[in-house]
Amino acid sequence: MLEFKGLTKQFRDTIAVKPATLTIPDGQMVGIIGRSGAGKSTLLRMINRLNEPSGGQMLFHGRDITALKGRELRQWRNECAMVFQQFNLVGRLDVLTNVMSGRLFHHGFISSMAGMFSAKERAFAIRALDRLGMAHVALQQTDTLSGGQMQRVAIARALVQEPRIMLADEPIASLDPLNAKVVMDALRAINQEDGLTVVCNLHTLDTARQYCDRIIGMQDGVIVFDGTAKQLTDKAAREIYGAEAEEAFSEAMTSTTLRPSDKPEAATPRVVN
Numbered sequence: 457m458l459e460f461k462g463l464t465k466q467f468r469d470t471i472a473v474k475p476a477t478l479t480i481p482d483g484q485m486v487g488i489i490g491r492s493g494a495g496k497s498t499l500l501r502m503i504n505r506l507n508e509p510s511g512g513q514m515l516f517h518g519r520d521i522t523a524l525k526g527r528e529l530r531q532w533r534n535e536c537a538m539v540f541q542q543f544n545l546v547g548r549l550d551v552l553t554n555v556m557s558g559r560l561f562h563h564g565f566i567s568s569m570a571g572m573f574s575a576k577e578r579a580f581a582i583r584a585l586d587r588l589g590m591a592h593v594a595l596q597q598t599d600t601l602s603g604g605q606m607q608r609v610a611i612a613r614a615l616v617q618e619p620r621i622m623l624a625d626e627p628i629a630s631l632d633p634l635n636a637k638v639v640m641d642a643l644r645a646i647n648q649e650d651g652l653t654v655v656c657n658l659h660t661l662d663t664a665r666q667y668c669d670r671i672i673g674m675q676d677g678v679i680v681f682d683g684t685a686k687q688l689t690d691k692a693a694r695e696i697y698g699a700e701a702e703e704a705f706s707e708a709m710t711s712t713t714l715r716p717s718d719k720p721e722a723a724t725p726r727v728v729n
């Protein structure tokens with residue numbers, strides 16, 4: 457269970473996230489939505505402390521994450537795997553090496569850089585690629601892949617970290633609708649099969665509604681909505697997005713609509729003014 461207690465972030469004159477208090481149970485798939493500049497990325501990046509909170513506290517199973525330093529902080533970052541909009545892979549390296557770089561924390565920097573991975577680790581990485589339908593390109597140079605394939609490789613790399621939480625910062629913003637669906641399907645499958653908590657920032661409302669157990673809506677650094685897809689009415693969504701509502705409502709995916717989440721209702725809607 458991840459708990460935010462009045463967690464806040466200020467950049468000079470901008471309060472990007474105003475004191476946020478929420479609890480994310482293990483195994484939940486959470487989508488953070490809101491217009492540009494609402495504070496979504498800042499909130500997400502405070503979880504792995506890529507953005508250092510300015511105030512408040514964050515606890516994971518009762519452990520104070522905001523107080524971690526040095527190796528403990530590196531270990532926490534390893535436990536929070538992150539998937540980025542631009543994939544953050546090394547294009548000139550082969551796919552398998554990129555995936556195995558997710559073992560950096562377990563393996564040690566020097567031997568990782570020297571490519572000294574055991575047969576067991578290689579097999580582990582290939583199994584992760586296989587889950588993402590990408591084992592067949594394991595030895596291919598990464599920059600020959602499509603965006604959707606690269607994002608699946610990035611998810612495989614995140615998986616070999618053996619994380620407790622998967623963070624995804626706009627994971628489909630650079631992808632076409634079909635690849636966006638493949639990537640979201642993969643994140644949802646990992647969430648459901650492994651019971652892994654997934655927290656992702658999403659630009660399109662439909663994606664959040666289709667895939668997430670719980671949706672958190674942000675506006676000007678404030679959590680203004682916290683509830684399920686069903687509870688997020690069009691009216692509530694329009695209030696969250698304001699002038700960007702039409703863009704947010706536009707279809708992200710052209711292919712088959714997925715069945716809605718079959719998990720129990722995960723949260724009580726909360727409207728905060």
Ligand SMILES: Nc1ncnc2c1ncn2[C@@H]1O[C@H](COP(=O)(O)OP(=O)(O)OP(=O)(O)O)[C@@H](O)[C@H]1O
Pocket residue numbers: 467468470471472490491492493494495496497498499
């Ligand atoms: N490193 C930074 N330095 C100064 N201000 C920042 C920094 N990062 C974010 N901000 C500001 O904090 C606010 C929230 O930004 P954030 O990136 O979290 O929003 P967002 O909802 O993720 O937006 P987008 O959807 O456009 O990525 C914005 O006003 C932004 O300009």
